[in-house]
Amino acid sequence: MTPPDNPSEQSRSEPHWAFAAFRQGAADVMSFLPGLAAFSMAYGTVAARKGMTLFETLLMSATVFGGVVQMVVLDSWPETLTVGAIAGIVALTALVNARYLMIGATLRPLLGPAPAHKAYPTLFFLVEPAWLMSLRYYAKGGRDPAYLLGGGMAMYLIWVTTAIPGFIAGAAVGNPKQFGIDLVVPAFFVAMMVPLWRGARRSYGLIVGALAAALTYYLLGGVWYLIVGAVAGCIAGVFNDD
Secondary structure (H helix, E strand, O other), rough: OOOOOOOHHHHHHHOOOOOOHHHHHHHHHHHHHHHHHHHHHHHHHHHHHHHOOHHHHHHHHHHHHHHHHHHHHHHHHOOOHHHHHHHHHHHHHHHHOOOHHHHHHHHHHHHHHOOHHHHHHHHHHHHHHHHHHHHHHHHHHOOHHHHHHHHHHHHHHHHOOOHHHHHHOOOOOOOOHOOOHHHHHHHHHHHHHHHOOOOOOOOOOHHHHHHHHHHHHHHHHHHHHHHHHHHHHHHHHOOOOO
């Protein structure tokens, strides 16, 4: 690789990873944190009702860090863990998280210039709210990947810690649905879409994705609606001339 001709060219090609961008990323996801905390507490409650220990509950949050997939896995959690059951859980996790192949690809302009030893660990903290805010940050001229890291780490901290009160409450809750816990997840994602709404025409991909997901859930059930909705939304966005 030919070295840059001048320092200014080098500074443009190598992201700075400034703490200011990290702090801005954390600050910009603050509006999502109350909903995320409610989501995590709902997860903790369901985990307790499934018979998981507090350690197991927190271990899943700390290593998976994916609200939707954790709830889906808990919903299909077997009474006895066998090799086949574990393989099924792994396959289900891969299916639900396949949407991150597309989500991660959209961040290539932001993370692409970063060295691999920084970019790939940052992707561990990639969740939808941090992704959405990073897209807005890049659209406004931001180029520091530390922004994504700051937003993701702030959400990671809240996600792991707020599962604890949810778990503690789980033993005292007879039927979590009587408190509307089953509505926490859809409400969280609907609220998350608000910052991206730019009018019906310019938000064509969001509308198509939501309709495709709803129809797939009605017809097929399971978790296929996540994949179908994501793919349909991306295709619609590509063909939208705006």
